Amino acid sequence: xxxFIAGMPPVxxxxxxxxxxxxxxxxxxxxxxxxxxxxxxxxxxxxxFGHYFACRAHKIRAxxxxxxxxxxxxxxxxxxxxIRSRIPSRNALMDVGIYGPLAGYITSVVAVAVGFxxxxxxxxxxxxxxxxxxxxxLTIRLLHALLVHWDPxxxxxxxxxxxxxxxxxxxxxxxxxxxLIPGGQLDGGHILYALSPRLHRVMTNLLPFLLLIAGAIFWxxxxxxGLFLMIPAMxxxxxxxxxxxxxxxxxxxxxxILIFLLTFTATPFYDSSLMHxxxxxxxxxxx
Numbered sequence: 001x002x003x004f005i006a007g008m009p010p011v012x013x014x015x016x017x018x019x020x021x022x023x024x025x026x027x028x029x030x031x032x033x034x035x036x037x038x039x040x041x042x043x044x045x046x047x048x049f050g051h052y053f054a055c056r057a058h059k060i061r062a063x064x065x066x067x068x069x070x071x072x073x074x075x076x077x078x079x080x081x082x083i084r085s086r087i088p089s090r091n092a093l094m095d096v097g098i099y100g101p102l103a104g105y106i107t108s109v110v111a112v113a114v115g116f117x118x119x120x121x122x123x124x125x126x127x128x129x130x131x132x133x134x135x136x137x138l139t140i141r142l143l144h145a146l147l148v149h150w151d152p153x154x155x156x157x158x159x160x161x162x163x164x165x166x167x168x169x170x171x172x173x174x175x176x177x178x179x180l181i182p183g184g185q186l187d188g189g190h191i192l193y194a195l196s197p198r199l200h201r202v203m204t205n206l207l208p209f210l211l212l213i214a215g216a217i218f219w220x221x222x223x224x225x226g227l228f229l230m231i232p233a234m235x236x237x238x239x240x241x242x243x244x245x246x247x248x249x250x251x252x253x254x255x256x257i258l259i260f261l262l263t264f265t266a267t268p269f270y271d272s273s274l275m276h277x278x279x280x281x282x283x284x285x286x287x
Contacts, residue, residue, distance in 0.1 A: 009129035036164035043172035047104030097190025108172030115166020122161040136265030177263035184234035
């Protein structure tokens with residue numbers, strides 16, 4: 001928030017990534033972080049309550065959402081619920097898988113729209129960011145174009161000083177896309193399993209290798225997700241498939257795939273691939 005007030009990008013120095021010392025020196029500024037914190041925590045909790053109420057509707061025992069704090073750029077490792085009984089059918093699995101990201105997506109879109117309205121044109125002498133958020137998600141591009149059509153004063157992507165609520169909405173869309181990765185026990189894995197258990201098995205085996213390659217070329221974080229999907233605990237539990245999937249749940253599955261396409265970007269942060277970290281240029285030639 002302090003960088004936004006000064007017309008700077010969210011992260012322009014190392015202390016923005018690890019702000020504990022700065023915060024200890026300026027405790028009176030703690031209250032300025034509420035805009036970002038409430039927006040992001042609201043997105044996470046609404047996402048998880050989507051899962052929770054789907055479980056309740058199908059009489060599946062589940063805990064209330066837990067928010068996981070972490071010393072990361074966003075301050076959290078996300079939120080989870082723990083499912084404590086078997087999922088009885090593919091229809092129930094689809095509902096549990098889709099209603100979390102659907103609720104989170106809608107909330108993130110609202111946050112992005114509000115954030116654009118609160119943002120302003122960055123000054124010409126604003127310092128360069130050391131962590132540059134990609135404007136890649138199609139949802140943000142479409143929403144920005146729509147809002148600019150209504151209000152031409154909204155700044156362009158390359159000259160915007162993003163309000164913290166906009167940053168929270170961007171992170172919400174990013175988290176939604178991560179959850180919708182179609183494999184394992186991720187939300188996207190639940191949706192794919194409900195659509196086709198056989199295709200889920202193929203994708204779960206293939207995805208780790210695709211993500212390792214993506215980590216080398218696009219964003220190093222994909223390597224961690226690839227390794228995460230290799231953990232035996234990420235194997236999807238068996239769900240009765242004899243009852244099949246209803247037409248309405250099949251449509252919900254298509255909606256989940258569309259949300260994944262609208263939120264996914266291979267490069268969520270610029271200059272963050274493994275090749276970039278080790279200064280490898282695959283197109284260079286020896287002289």
